[in-house]
Amino acid sequence: MNPKKTDQGRLISGYQCDPPLAYKEFYATKQLYENLTGRRQERRKDVIAYLLVQSYKVGEITPEDANRLAYETALEFTKGDHAFIVCTHVDKKNIHTHVYFNSTALDATRKFQNLYNSYEVLRSINDRLCKEQGYYVIEHPKEKGKSYKEWSADKAGTSWKSKLRETIDAVLPSAEDFDDFLDRMRQTGYEVKRGKYISFRAPGQERFTRAKRLGADYTEDAISARLAGKQKPTPMQKKARRFFAENINLLIDIQAKIDAGKGPGYERWAKIFNIKQAAKTFNYLSEHGIADYAGLLDRMAAVTEDMSSASSGVRKLEGRMTEIGTLKKHIVDYSKTKKIFDQYKTSGWSKAFRAQHTEELRLRQEAKQAFDALGGGTIPTMAQLQAEYTTLLEQKKARYEEYRRLKDDQSELQTVRSNVDKILRVELPDRQRELERSRQS
Structure with missing residues (x-):
């Protein structure tokens, strides 16, 4: 939860726990588990949480979507039965997320069974969610990573590959095209070899290093894509796009393209926009009564x-569920320390006795304060709290399903907008000319 890695804590979320106090809540659940089940694991063998x-x-x-996707993955993997925290890190070039989930279930009656194939279930959930939302999935994952020698060299800053990656990253932003990129690499001192694969060799390096060995972001295709990604629209293109976006009737324009199927503009349009995509986009806009770009943005x-x-709503329900979990712990603590408290009272509030039982009396006092905070009302029983918790959990699941449905709708809307934007980009020159002719007349 390092603030420097999580955008000052903005990219931290939690399920059934308060992230800053998660470790305490995880331990409290384990204590409740011991009290309810009578089972206890040796400290050195006990699993506190899974990562x-x-x-x-x-x-x-985006960092926000990475955090959300990790939350969804963890929720499905644990079936909503285990508290967890989600921390998305943005301190490295690739966004990544850490999820810690409590090994003890929320109702404190059982623990997570980490079977030999648990990772396969997790990978299946992760891959399906990523595919549904358009993110890259490794179809045939390799188990082998960096060798210890390479890892230690990277750590020490002496790896040829590490230095080559840094040089490429530094050179790319100023390069105009691929040939210019290679010239700039030579100017930094690298020897460049072209063949089936492009390779580089630094001064003093014995062998060439193939760019593809640096990772997926450093293949020739990836470097070309990174160079192409720097292109930005001209002011005229921005102006034309803005005019078109404000005035186009999307349904009429898309239907016209679908019906046309010929003409000088159609061939150019069809090169980057599939007719099936156009039909799908048209159907969505029609079904939801969206006739113009402004309406699309409004939806x-x-x-x-x-x-x-x-x-x-989900977070509000989680907050109350956390309160119930804390109150259940206080009830257990209050009951568990009754005998010690009675002995303390019989001793005449002996300081020596208190010194010997500081922790038990502290738990008793905290529980008493929690009960007093209820305002003099009747302290609920464990059964009542569990019943309320079960109701809240069902409400939360329903609310979260609503969130998932809305998220799917948002994802579909983003695809529709992307499709519409492709149409806008292709049609812009013609529309701009029409605008100029209308002004002249």
């Missing part, structure tokens, strides 16, 4: 607002 890590290709996901804003409301 999951998700990582993404550079530039393919996106409405869905985002509804998502925020659903998310807020």
Whole structure:
């Protein structure tokens, strides 16, 4: 939860726990587990929490979406039965997320069974969610990573590969095209070899290093894509796009393209926009009564607002569930320390006795303060609290399903908007000329 890695804590979320106090809550659940079940694990053998890590290709996901996707993955993997925290790190070039989930279930009656194939279940959930939302999935994962020699060299800053990656990253922003990129690499002192694979060799290095060995972001295709990604629209293109976006009737324009199927503009348009995509986009806009770009943006804003409301509802329910968990712990502590407290009272409030039982009396006092905070009302029983917790859990699941549905709608809207934007980009020159002719007449 390092603030420097999580954008000052903004990229931290929790399920059924308060992230800053998660470790205390995890321990409290384990204590409750021991009291309820009578089972106890040796400290050195006990598992406090499990760690999951998700990582993404550079530039393919926002930190917020990475945090949300990790939350969804953890929730499905644990079936909502275990508290967890989600911490997304943005201190490295690739966004990645750490998830810690409590080994003890929320109701403190059982623990997570880490079977030999648990990782396969986790990978299946992760891959399916990523595919559904358009993120890259490793189809045939390799188990082998860096050798210890390479890892230690990277750590010490002496790896040829590490230095080559840094040089490429430094040179790319100023390069105009691929040939210019290679010239600039030579100017830094690297020897360049072209062949089936492009390779580089630094001064003093014995062998060439193939760029593809540096990782997916350093293949020739990836470098070319990074260079192409720097291109920005001209002021005229921005102006034309803005005019078109404000005036186009999306349904009429898309339907016209679908019906045309010929003409000088169609061939150019079809090269980057599939007719099936156009039909799918048209159907969505038609079904939801969206006739113009402004309407599309309004619907996106409405869905985002509804998502925020659903998310807020989930967090509110989680807050009460956390309160119930804390109150259950106090009830257990109060009952467990009754005998010690009675002995303390019989001793005449002996200081020596208190010194011998400081921890038990502290738990008793904290529980008493929690009960006093109820305002003199009847202290609920464990059964009542568990019943309320079960009800809240069902409400939370329903609310979260609503959030998931809205998220799917948002994802579909983003695809529709992307499709519409592709149409806008292709049609811009013609529309701009029409605008100029109308002004002249």
